[in-house]
Amino acid sequence: MIWHLSQKAARDLEHIFDYTEAEFGLEQAGSYVSSFDKAFDLLAALAENPKLGRDRADIKKGLRSFLKEHHIIFYRLLKGGVRIVRILHGSRDMPKYF
Numbered sequence: 001m002i003w004h005l006s007q008k009a010a011r012d013l014e015h016i017f018d019y020t021e022a023e024f025g026l027e028q029a030g031s032y033v034s035s036f037d038k039a040f041d042l043l044a045a046l047a048e049n050p051k052l053g054r055d056r057a058d059i060k061k062g063l064r065s066f067l068k069e070h071h072i073i074f075y076r077l078l079k080g081g082v083r084i085v086r087i088l089h090g091s092r093d094m095p096k097y098f
Contacts, residue, residue, distance in 0.1 A: 001044040002081035012087040016071065036087065039068045044081045059098050074098075 005013070013033055021029035043066055046052045053064040056074065063085065066073045072094070074086040086097055 001047050003040040003044040003075075004078075004081070004083045005040075006083060006085050009084040009087050016087065036068065036071075036073070039066065039073060040082070040084060043073070043075060043084075047077055047080075047082050056094075059095050063098070 013036065017029045017033045020032050024032075043052065053066040053075070056063040056065050059074075062076050064075055064077065066075065067090070070090050072088055072090055073084060074088070074094075075082045075084050088094065088097055
């Protein structure tokens, strides 16, 4: 099973890195952003589990989400893996970003 990042998700990770670096330093930013890879690997490995994550049809059909600390990973199931669509802080107005 594999995972793919959308361009928006890649930009989201860059913004998360920049914010974390400004608030907590370079080492913490690198560590936190790197930890998303483990979450993506988990999502891809468990992609065939229909109860994985939360159904987010309230935002867009076929969209699912998975909570990682203070961020929400939005993804779509693909044959053989997942596509990471967005990575947003939990305090944001989610529908606005889709």
